[in-house]
Amino acid sequence: MKTLTKLIALSTLSSLLLFAGCASSTSSKSKKQNETENPEYPPLYELTGAKGFKMGTCMSPETLANQKFRKLVTDDFNSITATNEMKLYSLLDWGVRSRNGMPALKWTNCDRLLQFAQENNIKVRGHVLVWDAYMTEWFFYKDYRTKDFADAEEIKARMKYTIEAVINHCEEKFPGVVYCWDVVNEAVADAPNEAASGDKARIRKTRGGSKNLYYETIGRDYVKWAFKYASDCVQENGYNIKLFYNDYNTFMSGKRDCIINLIEEINAKDDVINTKGEKLCDGVGMQGYVGGYGTQNGCMSVGDIVSIKQAIEKYASMGYEVQITEMALRNYDSGEFAQKQHAEYYGKMAEMLSHINETANGKFTCWAIWGILDNPSLPQTDYSYKMNGPYCGMFTWNCKKKPEFYNTCEAMLK
Numbered sequence: 485m486k487t488l489t490k491l492i493a494l495s496t497l498s499s500l501l502l503f504a505g506c507a508s509s510t511s512s513k514s515k516k517q518n519e520t521e522n523p524e525y526p527p528l529y530e531l532t533g534a535k536g537f538k539m540g541t542c543m544s545p546e547t548l549a550n551q552k553f554r555k556l557v558t559d560d561f562n563s564i565t566a567t568n569e570m571k572l573y574s575l576l577d578w579g580v581r582s583r584n585g586m587p588a589l590k591w592t593n594c595d596r597l598l599q600f601a602q603e604n605n606i607k608v609r610g611h612v613l614v615w616d617a618y619m620t621e622w623f624f625y626k627d628y629r630t631k632d633f634a635d636a637e638e639i640k641a642r643m644k645y646t647i648e649a650v651i652n653h654c655e656e657k658f659p660g661v662v663y664c665w666d667v668v669n670e671a672v673a674d675a676p677n678e679a680a681s682g683d684k685a686r687i688r689k690t691r692g693g694s695k696n697l698y699y700e701t702i703g704r705d706y707v708k709w710a711f712k713y714a715s716d717c718v719q720e721n722g723y724n725i726k727l728f729y730n731d732y733n734t735f736m737s738g739k740r741d742c743i744i745n746l747i748e749e750i751n752a753k754d755d756v757i758n759t760k761g762e763k764l765c766d767g768v769g770m771q772g773y774v775g776g777y778g779t780q781n782g783c784m785s786v787g788d789i790v791s792i793k794q795a796i797e798k799y800a801s802m803g804y805e806v807q808i809t810e811m812a813l814r815n816y817d818s819g820e821f822a823q824k825q826h827a828e829y830y831g832k833m834a835e836m837l838s839h840i841n842e843t844a845n846g847k848f849t850c851w852a853i854w855g856i857l858d859n860p861s862l863p864q865t866d867y868s869y870k871m872n873g874p875y876c877g878m879f880t881w882n883c884k885k886k887p888e889f890y891n892t893c894e895a896m897l898k
Contacts, residue, residue: 522885522890525897527559528560528889528896529562531893531896535838535841537807537837537849537850537851538562538849538850538852539561539563539850539851540561540563540565540609540809540850540851540852541561541563541852541853542565542567542810542853542856543557543564543600544567544568545569545593545596548596552882552883553857556879557604561606562606563609564606564607565608565810566597569593570612571612572614572650573615573619573620574594575594576589576590576620576623577589581622582628586645587623587645589646598657598662601661608662609663609666609807610651610666611665612665612668613647613650613665613668614707615668615669616688616691616697616699617669617670619697619698621697623697626638634701636703639702640709643710647667647710647717651723651725652721655723660724662725663726664725664766664767665714666729666730666769667710667711667714667727667729667765668707669730669731670691670730670731670732671688671707672685672739672742672743672746673686673687673690678690680704684742686739686742686745687704705757707729707746707750708749708750708757708758709757711750714727727765727766728765728769729743729746729767729768730771731769732771732773733771734769734771734795735772735791735792735794737791744799747765747768748802751763751765765804768807769808770796770799770806770808771811772792772809773812773855773871774788774813774814774833775813775814775815775873776814777871780822783814783815784813784815784829786832789832789836792808792833792836793840793843796840796848797840799847800847800848803847805847806844806847806849807849807850807852808837808851808852809850809852811852811854811855812872813826813855813876814872815874815875816875817875822875826888827886827887831891831894831895834895834896835895837851837895838895838896854872855872855876855877857881857883858875858876858877858880858886859874859877859881860874860881861874861881862874878892
């Protein structure tokens with residue numbers, strides 16, 4: 485297993501030199517001196533581990549096939565998340581659709597990621613068991629083919645089956661690799677008109693004008709049912725897996741309060757779902773896309789760092805574990821000043837997180853970056869351009885460490 489090795493004495497760190505880029509032939513945990521001016525540090529996951537949390541990033545079939553990116557991950561990260569390959573719509577077998585009346589599943593890309601993690605002693609955030617966005621409509625049809633929707637009991641049965649099948653498959657084939665699951669993703673609406681009037685948790689009925697088919701078929705309790713099914717599976721099988729609710733804009737006060745209301749409802753005792761009043765949801769996943777959406781305006785605001793800190797502390801004060809699950813510190817400007825500003829901003833965010841467990845009662849357990857690489861070739865119309873920004877990374881597109889990386893390491897040593 486990856487274990488926290490002894491950190492090099494801080495007074496000697498500045499005398500060491502870092503290898504240049506991901507393509508270095510050094511071993512994954514032993515970096516040799518070279519001709520760069522950048523100091524060498526222990527692996528980033530060790531530095532964050534000393535602060536109480538894992539260091540994570542994301543992987544896809546494309547990055548899994550990239551030797552430089554694989555080395556980037558094994559050198560400095562001890563948690564990874566599949567970008568799409570463990571989401572239910574990716575696991576559904578569209579060609580077969582159903583077996584014995586239940587949804588058919590396929591595992592090829594999911595297993596490749598889990599095998600990589602297992603072979604490199606890296607843990608995996610399971611993402612995600614239930615998500616209304618991009619979910620195939622045929623999952624909700626009676627016969628999986630003709631547009632005649634099944635009733636609530638049938639959809640609950642399918643949801644229960646798929647949740648158990650996914651958790652059990654991953655644990656049985658790759659035991660201990662998945663350490664947590666995002667059970668439900670983005671169930672809290674941004675605007676009140678997307679939810680039922682008076683709903684304090686603001687569970688979304690629609691997304692961008694499209695119906696949430698889980699809500700449409702099961703009702704607003706679909707979220708609590710999902711956590712009940714996942715919790716029962718984990719407890720009955722003795723799995724060491726934490727269960728999270730994951731969402732974006734979690735550091736904005738209005739949505740933050742709705743999320744707290746939702747989790748309190750999930751964990752509350754009732755007469756139908758949570759009859760024993762068990763803690764079905766262990767924590768909050770804060771996606772963490774920070775800055776203007778598709779525009780430089782609003783990027784790199786110190787106020788966002790303050791809001792993220794306050795949100796982590798708020799969730800932690802309620803007794804929830806907290807993870808930043810998909811952070812991208814957006815930057816759309818290739819200019820020298822903006823690049824320098826972004827590197828400094830990364831350092832400020834890292835410095836805040838390096839001390840967060842002092843005020844969050846040790847509840848902050850993972851910082852995962854999704855906007856990990858610059859990608860200057862992205863067209864402005866691309867989804868990733870808007871979500872991340874082409875100059876958001878800790879690394880260049882060629883997997884070379886940027887000042888953002890070094891500033892993060894420095895912040896962890898403070």
